[in-house]
Amino acid sequence: MNKVWPFSLNFLIFAAVAFISPFLVLYYQSLGFSGTQIGLLAGLTPLVTMLSAPFWTGLADQTRRHRLIMSATLGLSITILIALPGFSAFVPILLLIVLFNTFYSPVSSFTDSATMHMLGDKKELYGRVRLGGTFGFGIAATIAGVFVQNYGIRYAFWGGALLLFLALLVSQKLVFSQTHTGVAIKQGLRTLLVDKRWILFLTLALAGGFALAANNAYFLPYMKELGTAESLMGLALTIGVLSEIPVLFFGNRLLERFTVNGLLLLAMIISGVRLVLLAIVRTPEAALLLQLINGLTFPAMWIAGVAYADQYAPPGMRATAQGLFGAMVFGLGLAIGGFIGGPILESWGGQAVFLIYGIIVLIVVSVVALLQQRWHTVAQGSEA
Numbered sequence: 001m002n003k004v005w006p007f008s009l010n011f012l013i014f015a016a017v018a019f020i021s022p023f024l025v026l027y028y029q030s031l032g033f034s035g036t037q038i039g040l041l042a043g044l045t046p047l048v049t050m051l052s053a054p055f056w057t058g059l060a061d062q063t064r065r066h067r068l069i070m071s072a073t074l075g076l077s078i079t080i081l082i083a084l085p086g087f088s089a090f091v092p093i094l095l096l097i098v099l100f101n102t103f104y105s106p107v108s109s110f111t112d113s114a115t116m117h118m119l120g121d122k123k124e125l126y127g128r129v130r131l132g133g134t135f136g137f138g139i140a141a142t143i144a145g146v147f148v149q150n151y152g153i154r155y156a157f158w159g160g161a162l163l164l165f166l167a168l169l170v171s172q173k174l175v176f177s178q179t180h181t182g183v184a185i186k187q188g189l190r191t192l193l194v195d196k197r198w199i200l201f202l203t204l205a206l207a208g209g210f211a212l213a214a215n216n217a218y219f220l221p222y223m224k225e226l227g228t229a230e231s232l233m234g235l236a237l238t239i240g241v242l243s244e245i246p247v248l249f250f251g252n253r254l255l256e257r258f259t260v261n262g263l264l265l266l267a268m269i270i271s272g273v274r275l276v277l278l279a280i281v282r283t284p285e286a287a288l289l290l291q292l293i294n295g296l297t298f299p300a301m302w303i304a305g306v307a308y309a310d311q312y313a314p315p316g317m318r319a320t321a322q323g324l325f326g327a328m329v330f331g332l333g334l335a336i337g338g339f340i341g342g343p344i345l346e347s348w349g350g351q352a353v354f355l356i357y358g359i360i361v362l363i364v365v366s367v368v369a370l371l372q373q374r375w376h377t378v379a380q381g382s383e384a
Helices: 004-030 035-063 066-086 090-104 107-151 154-173 185-193 196-225 230-242 244-249 251-280 284-296 298-312 318-348 350-383
Strands: none
Touching: 004 035, 004 107, 004 154, 004 196, 004 230, 035 066, 035 090, 035 107, 035 196, 035 318, 066 090, 066 107, 066 154, 107 154, 107 230, 107 244, 107 251, 107 298, 107 318, 185 196, 185 318, 196 230, 196 251, 196 284, 196 298, 196 318, 196 350, 230 244, 230 284, 244 251, 244 284, 244 298, 251 284, 251 298, 251 350, 284 298, 298 318, 318 350
16 A cells, blocks of 8 residues: 555645634734634534535435546635735634635545455554654644744635645545445435444544643643743644644554554543643643643544544544544534633633633543443343
8 A cells, every 4th residue: 555645645634734724813813803702603613514525425425436536625725825815804804714714624534444344454554654644734834833923824825725725736646445335425415323322432533522622722822921022832733733733643552452442532531631731731831832742632643533433433434534524523523612612712821721621522532431331331231
């Protein structure tokens, strides 16, 4: 299997994310948007992701035109990014961001689905392919921070558009599974959503998206509260990304040691603890130090989640399963986190955002773990 193409694609799409996602809230603030407006932008648009990602991936599974659909969504995303800095009013910005999420939402799921197919019987090496995203984000984050400080935030969107254009070219080398069962999109989603095992898995994915909302949308505003320069913000993002390298490289061993569900639970516990610790520290240096454990949060959760979705997806529904997983993380999870984060940030500051989010994540993980244990015990009793 040639890992160069999926590795390169991960590099480019995550480099584009480094130019766009961390600076969105700062861009909204520069336009004078209120906390309520920022919360609406951060929370409403992921709801679009929740609906559109499973739609596009389900349509691709049903029609077996994965590459065509992925190319179309990438092309439209690029067009929107180019146009975005030309607007400053709230309504046009809202519409463009909604459209961007509509088209960009399935890109990561398509990439993961193709990667798992191309890995064949070496699926446990997914983490090493995903390292491309780590290197892409880490390198681009530092460049983006300096770039924004010297030229302004709007140029970050154009840089992201250029990177996505390169990603569009590379994506033509992906190979997708052509297994087809004729399952309709709605029927396929219903099959997954009535499975208790999938319900708990998606609940953890929801908590993962909620934690990610704090890190993606509110980490840099919190660093700004602590008096951090933009260049140092880029360094903080780079440190966090570099911490992913050992986790992704040895992801196969982590999956063997903890299983997909065990690694998912562990990653979510560490995520909650890290958020609480970020609320406690009050200096940029301490926040930078906590970035060292970032690799054990979202990256470890994503490795486990992608492996779970691929392993337990019904025949012919691997892209659909990945799309649903991505929709819960980048859709509903980010939406809930975005909706409540804006008003909290405006009223009480970033410290309150991280404290509240961390406590909620830890509560959700505890409840899911207890339910899993209870259902497992009941199942064992039934077999006996």
